[in-house]
Amino acid sequence: MNKNHLNFVIVGHVDHGKSTLIGRLLFDTGFIPQVKIDEVKSVCEALGKQFEFCYLMDYLEEEREKNITIDTTQTFFKTDRRDYVIIDAPGHKEFLKNMITGTSLAEAAILMVDAAEGIREQTKRHAYILNLLDVKQLIVAVNKMDKVNYQRARFEEIKKELLSHLAALNLEPNYVIPISAYQGDFIEHKTENLNWYNGPTILEALDSFKTLAKTQELPLRLPVQDKYREIIVGQVETGVLNQGQEVIIMPAGIKATVKEIKKWHEEKNRALDGENVGLILDTADIERGDVICQTNQLPTVTTNFKATVFWMSPAGVKTDETFILKLATQEVPAKIKKIHKLMDSSSLEIITDRADEIRETEVGEVEIVTEKPLVIEDFNYMHQLGRFVIVKNEDIAAGGIVDVK
Amino acid sequence: MDYLDQLENKSIYIIREAYYQYKKLAMLWSIGKDSTTMLWLARKAFFGTVPFPIIHIDTTYKFPEMYQFRDKYARDWQLNLMVTRNEEALKRGVGYETHDAFTCSHELKTVALQQTIVKENLKAMLVGIRRDEHGIRAKERYFSPRTIDFKWNYNDQPPELWNQYKSKLGKETHVRVHPLLHWTEIDIWRYAKRENIPVNKLYFAKDGQRYRSLGCKPITKPIKSNADTVDKIISELETIKDPERAGRLQDKEQANTMEKLRSLGYM
Numbered sequence: 001m002n003k004n005h006l007n008f009v010i011v012g013h014v015d016h017g018k019s020t021l022i023g024r025l026l027f028d029t030g031f032i033p034q035v036k037i038d039e040v041k042s043v044c045e046a047l048g049k050q051f052e053f054c055y056l057m058d059y060l061e062e063e064r065e066k067n068i069t070i071d072t073t074q075t076f077f078k079t080d081r082r083d084y085v086i087i088d089a090p091g092h093k094e095f096l097k098n099m100i101t102g103t104s105l106a107e108a109a110i111l112m113v114d115a116a117e118g119i120r121e122q123t124k125r126h127a128y129i130l131n132l133l134d135v136k137q138l139i140v141a142v143n144k145m146d147k148v149n150y151q152r153a154r155f156e157e158i159k160k161e162l163l164s165h166l167a168a169l170n171l172e173p174n175y176v177i178p179i180s181a182y183q184g185d186f187i188e189h190k191t192e193n194l195n196w197y198n199g200p201t202i203l204e205a206l207d208s209f210k211t212l213a214k215t216q217e218l219p220l221r222l223p224v225q226d227k228y229r230e231i232i233v234g235q236v237e238t239g240v241l242n243q244g245q246e247v248i249i250m251p252a253g254i255k256a257t258v259k260e261i262k263k264w265h266e267e268k269n270r271a272l273d274g275e276n277v278g279l280i281l282d283t284a285d286i287e288r289g290d291v292i293c294q295t296n297q298l299p300t301v302t303t304n305f306k307a308t309v310f311w312m313s314p315a316g317v318k319t320d321e322t323f324i325l326k327l328a329t330q331e332v333p334a335k336i337k338k339i340h341k342l343m344d345s346s347s348l349e350i351i352t353d354r355a356d357e358i359r360e361t362e363v364g365e366v367e368i369v370t371e372k373p374l375v376i377e378d379f380n381y382m383h384q385l386g387r388f389v390i391v392k393n394e395d396i397a398a399g400g401i402v403d404v405k
Numbered sequence: 406m407d408y409l410d411q412l413e414n415k416s417i418y419i420i421r422e423a424y425y426q427y428k429k430l431a432m433l434w435s436i437g438k439d440s441t442t443m444l445w446l447a448r449k450a451f452f453g454t455v456p457f458p459i460i461h462i463d464t465t466y467k468f469p470e471m472y473q474f475r476d477k478y479a480r481d482w483q484l485n486l487m488v489t490r491n492e493e494a495l496k497r498g499v500g501y502e503t504h505d506a507f508t509c510s511h512e513l514k515t516v517a518l519q520q521t522i523v524k525e526n527l528k529a530m531l532v533g534i535r536r537d538e539h540g541i542r543a544k545e546r547y548f549s550p551r552t553i554d555f556k557w558n559y560n561d562q563p564p565e566l567w568n569q570y571k572s573k574l575g576k577e578t579h580v581r582v583h584p585l586l587h588w589t590e591i592d593i594w595r596y597a598k599r600e601n602i603p604v605n606k607l608y609f610a611k612d613g614q615r616y617r618s619l620g621c622k623p624i625t626k627p628i629k630s631n632a633d634t635v636d637k638i639i640s641e642l643e644t645i646k647d648p649e650r651a652g653r654l655q656d657k658e659q660a661n662t663m664e665k666l667r668s669l670g671y672m
Contacts, residue, residue, distance in 0.1 A: 098562075098564070100564055100566060225422065265449075274414055276417045276450075326569050394571070
């Protein structure tokens, strides 16, 4: 169990080869069930054809469309270095919300670009979202190199165009790799087809990535999730909690001492970031939504802050319209007071003809006002208290990141 | 924290969240390894005493070892166990002796569950499915709303991000909550080993065979295996390539060679 795990997402424009790459990764690492391969082999044999990877992909694709067994979303494989989880982001219909749901769990991303087609609408949109959600470990895969005769010039041309586009979004990919997922070039194997390329394969690049950054060095934040009689429960989002420690309960600012840290069948005197614990304080004046903090390095407490909001629901939002805002375990009625800047997330063009409504797939830089004080942090400093969702009609309609720099 | 700790913590957070958001909550316990692990996590989440009912949908066709296991641990762990059956279908004579696997599964499991949800007015059900079990399950959310006829609109699901889950029902009748969604089969065994979670003896090899997944006796087949300890099962799974539910007949797709041929682009 010394091996670690990494979650990554594969994004890119539709038909630029996401599912082929998933199929190829699973195939090359031996994770497509042998029964599937045997089935396709026997059909090939019956037809007097040699088994090829592309037949397998077509077969899996067909199954996927019929929703029988979606083996392309059988999303686990491993290398000698670690175990991987491929997060299934969007399906055929490129819903922004699926892309965001997937990406919000990712520690790394592969952005796929078709070598023949180049940058397309969703390439830009997805790159934008990667930056917004702060996915910093990025591989750009220039796919379908076989379709352009493995020409180095074409690769360099796309690479240049991409890098300048990504730079405009503050994204700097760790690798730009020419591949053919269909033919299996530079996924696991370095092949002669691309002998002019000296960089790593996709798997080597993935293996070089780190798992999520440590949140232990940040100050203690423990949003209260619930209370079972005298036991307060919640997840230590950042920092460390010690028995006997003096803490401060925000937003009220009440000081308290940690009497006990409880876990079933475990004696504990300290809890680390990511741990879900029970604790007993010397005060009962605490409820869900409160955030237990260390007494120095306090969070921001406010009813008014700047944020970037990305809208994922067909029903948009008007300024001054009340909704529910959820941030960690806090939940408050809130509204958008002012839209400073509005952008179309696919074209990345600024919308200038309206400043009172955010619609589906649009991103707004806004000012939010809440009915009650909220405990927040800047997203880039502390993800855990710097991100929120907006709930409308009982569904999550939007995500947002806090800007309190 | 190691990987198993991460899995455990995420599951506990979700179980506690489900209990906070939905007081009319119950957990489905199929007596298999996954839902027993989920039950273990619930005991951890609530410091030993699970504050909601544990439901066993009894098709009456389970293995005798499963009933024994259920009754022993319901007692030992002081569970609020609720056993429900589709009595009406059983009276009509629905059973594997006379009906196909699909009908039995639908009547004795799905309909029985619907009846229970209505009767107990349940708003949320904790279910121990995992993403890696079956292709379609990879599309699931942690909090997955359903209509009463269990329709699941997977093409148009609400987004789910940053530990924020669907916390109130709109037009849907109940929500399925999946605390084990991110676990894999081998994770379950590694965790069972670490935590010393009791496991049904049917999972261990006897005479060269063991059950890898447990369902109704008439439609559940063992696999060839000599793994008679948790450690041996873990080593077996490290190399095995066949899908976990290969022994579960109701999952078998209808083989259609014509379609497969077409999928290869020849006809």
